[in-house]
Amino acid sequence: MIEIENVTRRYGTTTVVDGVSLSIPVGGVTALVGANGAGKSTLLSIIGRILRPDAGTVRVDGLDVAATPGATLARRLSILRQENQVAVRITVRELVEFGRFPHSGGRLTREDVAHVNRAIEYLQLEPYADRPLDRLSGGQRQLAFIAMVLCQDTGYMLLDEPLNNLDMRHSAQTMGLIRQMAQDLGKTIIVVIHDINFAACHADRIVAMKDGRIVADGAPREIVTPETIKAVFGIDVPVHEVDGRPLAMYFA
Amino acid sequence: MVFGGPAGTGFRPRRARTAVACLTLLLAVAIAMFMTYDLKGSLDYALELRGRKVLGMALVGFAVAYSSVLFHTATHNRILTPSLMGFDSLYVLIQTLAAYFLGTAAFLQIDVRLRFGFEVLAMLGFAALLYRWLIGRGERDVYVLVLVGVILGTMFTSLTELVMRMIDPNEFTRLQDRLFANFSTVNQDLLVISAVCVALVTALSWPLFGRLDVVALGREQATNLGVDHERLVSRALLIVAILVSVSTALVGPVAFLGLLVANLSYQLTGTFRHRYTVPVAGLLGMVALIGGQFVLQEFLNFQTRLSIIISFAGGIYFIFLLYREANR
């Protein structure tokens, strides 16, 4: 269980995350949605201890994120940011192998190798496994990083805009995969996403943020309504039911 | 900016091991040649003298190479080296300042070991400052680092020159002889301390290599994988400061050597894993210095200085690196 208590973060004079409290139980996919600059990514980075909050605490399974040793935490929780640039030249397989670092500290055991192969297979990266990362398309690279965090084999996975750079097919595939990881492997996944329809389709719970605060929290059916969307994004959008799921028609 | 091995090659540990073996052999040959070629006069004396020189060069070659690799990891790029960032010009400046404030005579009377200790402390202070100011604050980009570094280097050199002029011209000459040591006049005490320092630092940092590999992936990835990025980077910079002090105290600034051997080592091993790159770079550094000095003194009759050749070759290689990266 992840417990977030009164977390605040400021950049200069602007408050990006403003006293957020939230608890996320084990299991399922939680989508963080909101307009640009609503504070979703910042909140996610704070949960993943990449950023320090100015106030408040985050606990993962009762462990305070700020006080727990990095290595302990890295076996429970993984975070993938949207901009992933690696300064060194490495292959996809090498990158995925680093996912095992928190477990084996750099020397791979047979079990680690099995994990690596499984992750590569799961994301269908075999054809590219020995290519250097910087020779891949943006989408393929994104999948390689997802494979790395998958390989890290943590109960909690935090993904920041995993659909960035992905085309229609890969977006749908990746979201399906996230769904699948939650269902088959029992992961708890928090994903920042800006397309509310993807959230509605694949998440169990949607948390909507605006100006650094949580403004709505509930099952997709409760959140994807014209009123809530107006409140979160500030636009009038009709919502239709398609195949038993709510769909916001924001394209018109 | 992504630097690395030749295009399309994955990492093959065997290649790295072959490189280590070949270079060890080459180093042995270079040392043997240097020690025995054209021995004249008192055998004991000559061997002792040459042995001291070889030890000095080996220490410098290794320290420069190791510090450059660590610096590359800590700053996430492969062009910056401590010497480009003005580390070694700072060392010279610190010495000059000490001589100025204490007076040359008093300065030269201080025990070498004590002096070296203080100088290393000052260097550590600078490393900490640099870390906080440029790297610790997060998202400073490589541009700024390189540019600021090059300028700092020039500035330290100018400042050194300025302080030297403030010292009495007569005393100044005396000081200059002591400050700009070369391999033949290396102080024995200093050699011993340096050897101990390098051995100690290497032994202490060897276990960090696995975590340093992760640091090379970048701050966010490292944090995600449970490695305390900040702490490792600051430790790496402290090690760099010690190693630079050692090499500069022994021979003065050696520009480009670190850049050259570190990048050659990435190319030879095809990886960025410290377990392989550090030994290969270190061996390259030692071979370059000892072999180069041998060729220079036996075949070119000291017609030039090794540092000039290294700057020349290093500069061209560096431009080639930039050129290749820009045309990928």
Place this chain on the structure above:
Amino acid sequence: MVAEARQGLRGGWPTASKLTGWARKLEGRTLAGAALALLVVTAFCSLFIGVSNVTPLDVLRLDNSDHQTRVFIESRVPRLAAILLAGSAMSVAGLVMQTLVRNRFVAPSTAGTVSSASLGLVVATIWFGSASIFLKMSIAVLFAMAGTLLFLALVQRMKHTDIIVVPLVGIMFGGVVQAAATFLAFKYDLLQSLNAWINGDFSGTLRGRYELLYLVGGLTGVTYLFANRFTLVGMGRDFAVNLGVHYERVLYGGLCLVSLVSAVVVVVVGSIPFLGLVVPNVVTMTMGDNVRRVLPATAISGALFVLVCDILSRTIRYPYEVPVGSIVGVGGGVVFIFLVLRSRSFGS
């Protein structure tokens, strides 16, 4: 990185003032006027600073046989003239270069121009030792031009260059050329002369040994005539061609001008670090990038900066002199690092 390079080739400074239109123009004029007034006052003072005690009254006596007057005419006036000419010319050369190459961090000292000029001097001294100073200088100029063009060709053949790679290539290229020069100087026992060319110094400026610098003054005037063209070329090839400017001719002509200026300054006073880099950047930061508008201010500030440093170099260790290059190196370095860090923290 590539995207960033495309988006702002020169990595624009954040403009310090938000004034626009006439208000900004007026501000620019006031600044330039204030700098000019300061320059005149400082220049006057500098004439009476030195080991020999010369007062304005001594000079007014106008007695040629008088020691004080002789010092004044033989040494003080030439020195002041040399400082003003070299300071302004190198700053303007830096401005032109950063405009033409479209990179803020490129200047004669970061593009191999200065080191090529000193290599040329070494070569000239070794193989044409007995030749006149003009021939030697011509050789230095040729080397400076060749070096600059080589650098430019190198940079132009790189596909993705960003704002820092260009000066970095230049600095390294300069280092290689410098190494070659040191190699030759070491071999032919010219290290001392080479050091004199590398470290700028005005203490040896006497009547009869600095007049070449007037050429540099003339060249700075020529630069002013072509200023608008340089600005257009600085906006890019397509832009310049569209407005009917002969791109290549202006580009190479401008670079020749810069090489000529750098070579002459190196021959007469030696190289002065950071000058061509710092001064144009400070000025364009406050006044924008229109060459014609900023050129006078650049020239004045450059002269003022060198003059102040030179006065310091004469007084800091009185009665000895400290090379002016060291003072410029320290002062310029501090200013430049401040600039770089400030511009970045504004940007993020």
